[in-house]
Amino acid sequence: MKQKIAVLGPGSWGTALAKVLAENGHDVRLWGHEPSQLEEINTKHTNSRYLKEVILPESLKGEADLETCIQDVDAILFVVPTKAIRTVARQVVSKLTNRPMIIHASKGLEQGTHKRISEVLLEEISENKRKDVVVLSGPSHAEEVAVKDITTITAACTNLEAAEYVQKLFMNSYFRIYTNDDVIGVETGAALKNIIALGSGAIHGLGYGDNAKAAIMTRGLAEISRLGVAMGANPMTFIGLSGLGDLIVTCTSVHSRNWRAGDLLGRGHKLDEVLENMGMIVEGVSTTKAAVELARELKVEMPITETIYGVLYENEDVKKAAKNIMLRNSKSEKEF
Numbered sequence: 001m002k003q004k005i006a007v008l009g010p011g012s013w014g015t016a017l018a019k020v021l022a023e024n025g026h027d028v029r030l031w032g033h034e035p036s037q038l039e040e041i042n043t044k045h046t047n048s049r050y051l052k053e054v055i056l057p058e059s060l061k062g063e064a065d066l067e068t069c070i071q072d073v074d075a076i077l078f079v080v081p082t083k084a085i086r087t088v089a090r091q092v093v094s095k096l097t098n099r100p101m102i103i104h105a106s107k108g109l110e111q112g113t114h115k116r117i118s119e120v121l122l123e124e125i126s127e128n129k130r131k132d133v134v135v136l137s138g139p140s141h142a143e144e145v146a147v148k149d150i151t152t153i154t155a156a157c158t159n160l161e162a163a164e165y166v167q168k169l170f171m172n173s174y175f176r177i178y179t180n181d182d183v184i185g186v187e188t189g190a191a192l193k194n195i196i197a198l199g200s201g202a203i204h205g206l207g208y209g210d211n212a213k214a215a216i217m218t219r220g221l222a223e224i225s226r227l228g229v230a231m232g233a234n235p236m237t238f239i240g241l242s243g244l245g246d247l248i249v250t251c252t253s254v255h256s257r258n259w260r261a262g263d264l265l266g267r268g269h270k271l272d273e274v275l276e277n278m279g280m281i282v283e284g285v286s287t288t289k290a291a292v293e294l295a296r297e298l299k300v301e302m303p304i305t306e307t308i309y310g311v312l313y314e315n316e317d318v319k320k321a322a323k324n325i326m327l328r329n330s331k332s333e334k335e336f
């Protein structure tokens with residue numbers, strides 16, 4: 001059934017997801033705070049800063065006024081960077097007139113609180129103002145979804161009916177959605193893979209080969225799972241789309257902003273310079289800080305994440321860091 005949907009965040013991912021929804025016949029409005037970008041979406045049907053050469057459906061409307069955008073919608077999809085989730089949720093809650101389904105497709109952990117995004121949304125949008133909160137996550141670069149390349153991702157909610165509602169909204173011949181009830185596992189896999197992608201890019205930038213890439217992905221998955229399980233996740237979720245699947249795509253694709261940022265760091269560029277040139281969100285940088293703090297608090301060993309933290313926040317030399325991690329005390333692969 002045709003649904004009215006507000007998409008908040010007209011960056012690469014918000015635009016690609018809004019395009020899928022509009023192509024599926026839904027009434028979609030895309031909200032952002034850059035008037036010229038919304039004007040471009042409405043007149044030229046493009047969003048050239050984020051998705052070059054992609055033509056958007058004419059039915060997809062850009063909307064500058066948040067209140068108008070969320071008026072009477074069946075669902076609201078949050079796709080702003082993690083650092084903006086709480087602020088945007090607060091803006092939304094004061095303007096809600098009905099009880100929409102809340103969906104989010106962002107990947108990260110909140111700075112300071114270390115909360116998952118769905119936790120922030122549940123905290124800010126009280127139950128009487130919304131239906132469930134559903135997480136959308138998996139191996140999916142916006143650039144490929146926007147040209148209808150085949151993609152599979154996960155819709156997660158403890159209420160499977162809500163996850164199935166979201167599955168139906170998005171499913172089509174190039175975009176396949178699976179459901180999952182392990183929200184913690186799906187969100188932690190999504191957030192933490194960006195840290196490992198930074199490392200995988202750095203390894204490439206330093207000139208190491210495929211063995212090193214396989215090593216960081218495999219041992220990275222081990223530490224993602226360790227922290228995720230300590231947070232309450234089902235370990236099996238980490239070999240699914242939102243875990244291993246997303247780790248593979250982010251650690252191997254040139255589309256990945258996290259991988260590209262890591263590659264530049266490996267080549268000796270400074271973090272500030274890398275982030276300035278990227279022009280889009282690189283979630284792994286702030287997630288590294290939140291993950292290290294959380295791992296220390298929960299007493300979970302995360303040597304790769306700690307090493308990347310040293311490079312990002314303590315000015316450690318990336319070349320030396322790569323050597324040092326290889327020379328840590330020997331251990332068994334079976335130690336979880």
Ligand SMILES: NC(=O)c1ccc[n+]([C@@H]2O[C@H](COP(=O)([O-])OP(=O)(O)OC[C@H]3O[C@@H](n4cnc5c(N)ncnc54)[C@H](O)[C@@H]3O)[C@@H](O)[C@H]2O)c1
Pocket residue numbers: 008009010011012013014032033034050079080081082084087088105106107108140141142143279280281283
């Ligand atoms: N790009 C992808 O392929 C992809 C895929 C899956 C998930 N994600 C996740 O989606 C989230 C968004 O990523 P993206 O790639 O679209 O980022 P982006 O940098 O391309 O775009 C971010 C958008 O959010 C807007 N924004 C930022 N702060 C805002 C605020 N306070 N209020 C309103 N709008 C604000 C920006 O104007 C921009 O339109 C991230 O968490 C990312 O990890 C991205």
Ligand SMILES: O=P(O)(O)OC[C@H](O)CO
Pocket residue numbers: 107138139140141142194197246249250255256257258259281282283
């Ligand atoms: O471009 P990245 O590194 O933010 O990754 C995008 C998506 O999360 C890949 O699934």
